[in-house]
Amino acid sequence: xxxxxxxxxxxxxxxxxxxxxxxxxxxxxxxxxxxxxxxxxxxxxxxxxxxxxxxxxxxxxxxxxxxxxxxxxxxxxxxxxxxxxxxxxxxxxxxxxxxxxxxxxxxxxxxxxxxxxxxxxxxxxxxxxxxxxxxxxxxxxxxxxxxxxxxxxxxxxxxxxxxxxxxxxxxxxxxxxxxxxxxxxxxxxxxxxxxxxxxxxxxxxxxxxxxxxxxxxxxxxxxxxxxxxxxxxxxxxxxxxxxxxxxxxxxxxxxxxxxxxxxxxxxxxxxx
Amino acid sequence: xxxxxxxxxxxxxxxxxxxxxxxxxxxxxxxxxxxxxxxxxxxxxxxxxxxxxxxxxxxxxxxxxxxxxxxxxxxxxxxxxxxxxxxxxxxxxxxxxxxxxxxxxxxxxxxxxxxxxxxxxxxxxxxxxxxxxxxxxxxxxxxxxxxxxxxxxxxxxxxxxxxxxxxxxxxxxxxxxxxxxxxxxxxxxxxxxxxxxxxxxxxxxxxxxxxxxxxxxxxxxxxxxxxxxxxxxxxxxxxxxxxxxxxxxxxxxxxxxxx
Amino acid sequence: xxxxxxxxxxxxxxxxxxxxxxxxxxxxxxxxxxxxxxxxxxxxxxxxxxxxxxxxxxxxxxxxxxxxxxxxxxxxxxxxxxxxxxxxxxxxxxxxxxxxxxxxxxxxxxxxxxxxxxxxxxxxxxxxxxxxxxxxxxxxxxxxxxxxxxxxxxxxxxxxxxxxxxxxxxxxxxxxxxxxxxxxxxxxxxxxxxxxxxxxxxxxxxxxxxxxxxxxxxxxxxxxxxxxxxxxxxxxxxxxxxxxxxxxxxxxxxxxxxxxxxxxxxxxxxxxxxxxxxxxxxxxxxxxxxxxxxxxxxxxxxxxxxxxxxxxxxxxxxxxxxxxxxxxxxxxxxxxxx
Numbered sequence: 107x108x109x110x111x112x113x114x115x116x117x118x119x120x121x122x123x124x125x126x127x128x129x130x131x132x133x134x135x136x137x138x139x140x141x142x143x144x145x146x147x148x149x150x151x152x153x154x155x156x157x158x159x160x161x162x163x164x165x166x167x168x169x170x171x172x173x174x175x176x177x178x179x180x181x182x183x184x185x186x187x188x189x190x191x192x193x194x195x196x197x198x199x200x201x202x203x204x205x206x207x208x209x210x211x212x213x214x215x216x217x218x219x220x221x222x223x224x225x226x227x228x229x230x231x232x233x234x235x236x237x238x239x240x241x242x243x244x245x246x247x248x249x250x251x252x253x254x255x256x257x258x259x260x261x262x263x264x265x266x267x268x269x270x271x272x273x274x275x276x277x278x279x280x281x282x283x284x285x286x287x288x289x290x291x292x293x294x295x296x297x298x299x300x301x302x303x304x305x306x307x308x309x310x311x312x313x314x315x316x317x318x319x320x321x322x323x324x325x326x327x328x329x330x331x332x333x334x335x336x337x338x339x340x341x342x343x344x345x346x347x348x349x350x351x352x353x354x355x356x357x358x359x360x361x362x363x364x365x366x367x368x369x370x371x372x373x374x375x376x377x378x
Numbered sequence: 379x380x381x382x383x384x385x386x387x388x389x390x391x392x393x394x395x396x397x398x399x400x401x402x403x404x405x406x407x408x409x410x411x412x413x414x415x416x417x418x419x420x421x422x423x424x425x426x427x428x429x430x431x432x433x434x435x436x437x438x439x440x441x442x443x444x445x446x447x448x449x450x451x452x453x454x455x456x457x458x459x460x461x462x463x464x465x466x467x468x469x470x471x472x473x474x475x476x477x478x479x480x481x482x483x484x485x486x487x488x489x490x491x492x493x494x495x496x497x498x499x500x501x502x503x504x505x506x507x508x509x510x511x512x513x514x515x516x517x518x519x520x521x522x523x524x525x526x527x528x529x530x531x532x533x534x535x536x537x538x539x540x541x542x543x544x545x546x547x548x549x550x551x552x553x554x555x556x557x558x559x560x561x562x563x564x565x566x567x568x569x570x571x572x573x574x575x576x577x578x579x580x581x582x583x584x585x586x587x588x589x590x591x592x593x594x595x596x597x598x599x600x601x602x603x604x605x606x607x608x609x610x611x612x613x614x615x616x617x618x619x620x621x622x623x624x625x626x627x628x629x630x631x632x633x634x635x636x637x
Numbered sequence: 638x639x640x641x642x643x644x645x646x647x648x649x650x651x652x653x654x655x656x657x658x659x660x661x662x663x664x665x666x667x668x669x670x671x672x673x674x675x676x677x678x679x680x681x682x683x684x685x686x687x688x689x690x691x692x693x694x695x696x697x698x699x700x701x702x703x704x705x706x707x708x709x710x711x712x713x714x715x716x717x718x719x720x721x722x723x724x725x726x727x728x729x730x731x732x733x734x735x736x737x738x739x740x741x742x743x744x745x746x747x748x749x750x751x752x753x754x755x756x757x758x759x760x761x762x763x764x765x766x767x768x769x770x771x772x773x774x775x776x777x778x779x780x781x782x783x784x785x786x787x788x789x790x791x792x793x794x795x796x797x798x799x800x801x802x803x804x805x806x807x808x809x810x811x812x813x814x815x816x817x818x819x820x821x822x823x824x825x826x827x828x829x830x831x832x833x834x835x836x837x838x839x840x841x842x843x844x845x846x847x848x849x850x851x852x853x854x855x856x857x858x859x860x861x862x863x864x865x866x867x868x869x870x871x872x873x874x875x876x877x878x879x880x881x882x883x884x885x886x887x888x889x890x891x892x893x894x895x896x897x898x899x900x901x902x903x904x905x906x907x908x909x910x911x912x913x914x915x916x917x918x919x920x921x922x923x924x925x926x927x928x929x930x931x932x933x934x935x936x937x938x939x940x941x942x943x944x945x946x947x948x949x950x951x952x953x954x955x956x957x958x959x960x961x962x963x964x965x966x967x968x969x970x971x972x973x974x975x
Contacts, residue, residue, distance in 0.1 A: 179535055204539040206532050213631035214554050224540040227550065257631065275540050411723030412868070415744055419723050493813045497820040501778070501808045582810045582817070589809055592783040595715050598742050 129188075130155040130279060130311035131176065136185035137336070138171060145171050146182070147336035155190075155278070158305060158312040158349065160322030163332030164373065169315045170207070172337070173281045176313065177202040189279055203275035205282045209268035211256035217267045218243060218252040224275035242270050246304060262293040266300065273308060280312045287317065295353060298324055303351045319369045324356050325349065331369060333376035341372035393423045400424075421601040429605040436590060436602075441609045443586040447503060447575040448613065451510025452568055458511065459518035460560065464548070466519075467526040484516040488577050496582035506578035506586075513574035514567035521563025525556025558632055561625035568617045572610050672705045673876055678717035678729040679708050683906035684833060685914060685921040686753065686861055687730070691901040692894075693887020702879040708905075714784065721866050722746050728880065733859040734786035734953070737945050740963050741954035745867040748964035750881045750934030752861035753924045757830035758787055760794070760853060761838065762846045766824035769846065771853055774825065775800045780817035782828035783809035789953045790850050791827055797854045819843070830860070832920040840916050858944040859936060862964070874968055882970045885933040892926045895919055932969040 131153035138146040145168035153159050161169055175182045176189075178198030186193055189201040203224075211220045219226075221243070222235035230238070243249050248266060256264055265285055272280055285301070286294045298321055305312060305325070316322050322329045323345045331341035346361045356362060399405035400422030406413040409420065417425055430437065462480070466473045488509055495505035529552050537547050579588030587606045594602040679687060690708060693699055699706045709726070711717050717729035718736070722744040736748045762768040768777065771794050781787055788807070795802055810817045815834055817823035819841075827850075829835065835847040851857045863884075865877055891898035899918040903909045927933040938961045945963070948954045966972055 174535070177539055179538060199539060202539060204536065206536055208532065210530065210533045210536050212533075212551070212554065214557075214629070223537070223542075223550070227537070227541040227543075227546050255631075271540070406723075409723075411725060412866075415719070415722040418719055418742070418744060493811075493816065496810065496813060497816050497822060500822050501806075501810075580811050581813055582808055582822075584806070584808050589783070592809055592811070593785060595713060596783060596785045598715060598719065598739060598744070 129153070130157070130190055131313065132186075132188045133176070134186050136172070136175065136182045136187060138168070138175060138182045138184075139336075144336040146175075147338050149185070149338050151330060151339060153311055153313065155311050156309045157328065158314065158326045160314045160316060160326035160329040161332060162316060162319055162322050162329060162369065162373065163337060164334050165317065167332050167334050167337040169332065169337070170283055173204060173283050173313065173315060176279075177204040177281050179204070201277050202279045202281055203272045203277040205268055205272040205280065205285055207284045207287060209256075209264040211259075211264055211267060211271075213256050216253045216255055217248065217259060217263075220256065221267050221270040221274055223271055239270065239274055242273060245307070246270065246300065260293075261289050262297055265289065265297060269301065269304065273304075273310075278311055280310045282312065282314045284315050284317065286321065294318075294321070299351055299353045301325060302349055302353070306349060306351065319366055319373070320357060320362075323362060323365055323369065324353060329369060331372045331376070340376045341369070343369055397423045418598050418600050421604055425601040426604040426608065429599075429601040430608060433602055433605060437587075437605060437609050440585055440587050440590045440606070441613065444572070444575045444579070444588065444610070445613050447506040447578065447586065448510055448568075448571045448617065450503070451507040451574065452514050452571050452617075454507060455511040455514035455518055455567065456564065459515050459563075460522050462515075463519050463522035463526060463556075464553075466523055467552070468544075468548070480516065480519055483512065486512065488513060488574060492577050493581045495578070501582045501584070505582060506575055509578040510571050510574040514571050517563040517566040517570075518560070519563070521566075522556055522560045525559025526552050528559070529555045557629040558625070561621065561629055565618060565621050565625070568621050569614050571617070572614045576610065672700075672703050674705045674707065675699075675728060675876065675880060676720075676726040677706050677708045678711055678720050678726045680711070680717055680730040680732065680861065681714060682710055683708075683902060683909075685899075685902055685917040686757075686830075686833070686925075687905075688891040688898040688902060688918060688921060689752065689884055689888030689925050690730075691887070691905050692891040692898050693883050695897070695901045696887060696890050698883035698886045698890075699880070702883045704876065704879055704883065706880070718744065718746055718864060721864055721869075724866065724868070727865065727869060728877070729864045730861055731864045732786070733862055733941070733944065734789075734948065736862060736864055737948055737954055737958065737963055738786065740958060741956060746864050747867050747870055748859075748862040748936060749865050749870065749877055749968050750863040750884070751859040751936045752863060752884075752934070754859050754928075754935075754937075755924065756849050756851045756855065756858055757832055757860040757924070758790065758827070758850050759829060759831040759835060760825055760827050760846075760848045760850065761818065761829050761831070761835055762825035763818055763838070763843050764846070765821065766818075768825055771795075771848075772798050772800070774798065775804050777824035778806040778808060778822070780808055780810045780814055780823035780826040780828070782814060783811060784828060786948075786953060787828050789948065789951045790853075790855050792951055793855060793947070794827075794850075794853050818845075832924060833917055836917045836920045837913060840913055856943045856947045857940055859940075862936070863934070870965065870968070878968045878970075881934055881968055885927075885970050888925050888927075888933070891918075892922050895922055898922065932966065932971045934969045935966055936964045 129152050131151070133149055133151040136146055136149040149172065161172070163169055174180055176187055176198065178195040181195050187198065189198045192198070218236055218239050222239040225235040225238050226232065240252065243252050246266060248263065248270070251259060251263060259267070269285065286297050289297060302325055314322065314326060323343070326345065327349065329343045329345070330339045332338070333340045343365055345365060347356055347359060350356055399408065400416065400420070403413040405420060406416035409416070411419055466476060492505065492509050495508050499505045499508065533551055534547060537551050542550065575586065576588035576591070579586040580592060583589040587610050591603050591606045594606065694706060717726065718731050718739045720726035721729040722739065730752065733748065736746060739746050760771065766777065767773060774795065779791060781791070791807060792802070795805060808823065814826045814829050815837060818826050826834070831847045831849055835845060838845040863881065870877065895918050896915070899911065899915045902918065903911050903914050941964060942960050945954070945958055949957050
């Protein structure tokens, strides 16, 4: 049994890069409501530093709300959330970078200026901020599009720029809210590979929300399954293979399919 | 090209029709007036054109005066209006207290207030600037305020997680985001600003197109009155085009939502 | 009291005024017991200068003459003559200078009776402005109503005093003559009437200096005249004759009973102060009453010629009219019809 009281899918566990012992994110008994509507109920989760954890659950179960609470944009009505041991909303805000579902790139800024928003907000000059962003652009294949306006970029590119913006906030924890939901299947696959590579290159603690179980299994060290509202964690899976950039290989692994079915079953069971 | 040719053709056709009606006396008949004096009541386009040429110095000199009043008054209203919109946006208390007054400002009849302003500010450019600014204030402020208010809350949240404080959010997100809407209001304002200048001149001036219209009207020089109106319209159109150009340059992304 | 009604889009107002006043075409006159409609354009808002007209209306003199007179307030002061010239109005109250100017511009209008046979336009100033005679106008600000013939008066006055025009600030304030002077923003006004603005300022206790322009070197002229189109005088002189006769009766009624005259004006006007109107009426009635042994409304050819000469000197009109051609006394009561 795991520490959360939820059954852990037993698998042959192949060690990945062992997560460090310090707990980057700790949730205990988190509950939240909007008026009469209870959204989260007694949710508990530990995320180690450098770990990539996926959250899957039925639509409207409160995943986005959970990310907002973790990020420090709001405080839960009950329970505690700690980031690297610090509990206050301001501390969480300082430690978390939140990538919302829509890319929300500002149309009046070029791609690189959009990505450089966080350094600029912290007081960097325009040039200084760009200098911080340029290497990332280069590394992730966006160098040619640095000066393009968001309107000129494809959906996939915009999501990449948004991700780089999130990275450039320089915060240890990344909260990604369904980053690829709006993309078509092909682009989504490419973006998943790209993200896998990015996270391998720049290690962060990541919470990834997705409705795509395959995506979660491919990208994450651990996948938590959430129930319908009021949400709590009802299952947890640990993918067999280490995170890798080769998506095709990972997805065609027979173990992968089995895990997918288990996850989907858990989802169906608890999605009422 | 069609964009210019079609309206030009329409205007030319209307003017042509008007000219024919005037020259043949049909216009007089339609209006029920004696043909011999119809040019004093409604001059033909050719009379107006002649006045535009013959009185060009008068029209240019006075047109310049009115133009300055419009441009300066408009500039004042932009500064005050945007500032006001920002204040209302940042403070709920101010919004509750002042938004109704903002709406009321639109209903103040300029015709009534202009004479009072003249008594208070004298016969110089002051009252005209005040009237122009007053007329422009409402469309600019309301549009800017709506623009600020309609910023995507998700974008605000995103900025907060990117080290932005309230001032940064205003400066880097809300104000640029509201720019297209500001221009919307500015275009409306600049088109009606000329009316304010003329009204201001009617109650205390020694120059300007409004003053010229008064003089010409009293002298039965109706063609000149029309010519002055043409110049006024030209001023309004030119300023409108300038604001539109500024919008295309400074806010080319239009009103597309943040995706 | 020459002041303008503010119209924002004056060109449209000209057109609208022409159309609006004309809506309801004048019916063809049917003689013999039927009433004839007459559109009468006043020169300005209803005020004591119209005492004779409103007394005639109230006491039924027009009715008796078979006339249905409809007085109308103009959209702007230049409108009445234009409307009469164009046929949209039958009669108008206007000013001798305007008649001469209009004729000079080629409008076929003619004065058919004088309502006030002397100038009312005055230079009016309050004590604080420190003006006791026209020479003191140097370096001062004069508020005007924006009416061209009054500007011509100022030109002549300044010329006579050898004051260069640049040394006097002339500002057109439309309706705000009294306020301009009361607020101190203007040192004097030239455009108000001595029996209206002059009395009004007096009643306020301001002790104004009021100098009618004919005491400042301007030849005398008829401030208020009744105007018709030449065509109407030719085609339907009878109606005009009857009008003037009824107007005479009304004027005599008013002179005998100032209080009724005042209340008639207050009733017809909008929001006029009864006390002030009474004071203005008392100043006005002597001006309306016929003084000379000539008929009511008589216009003096020599005076008109001299005044026309003055206007020509000031380049206000281009050409001198033929003597006596701008007016006719033939329709006055007691005149022998041709």
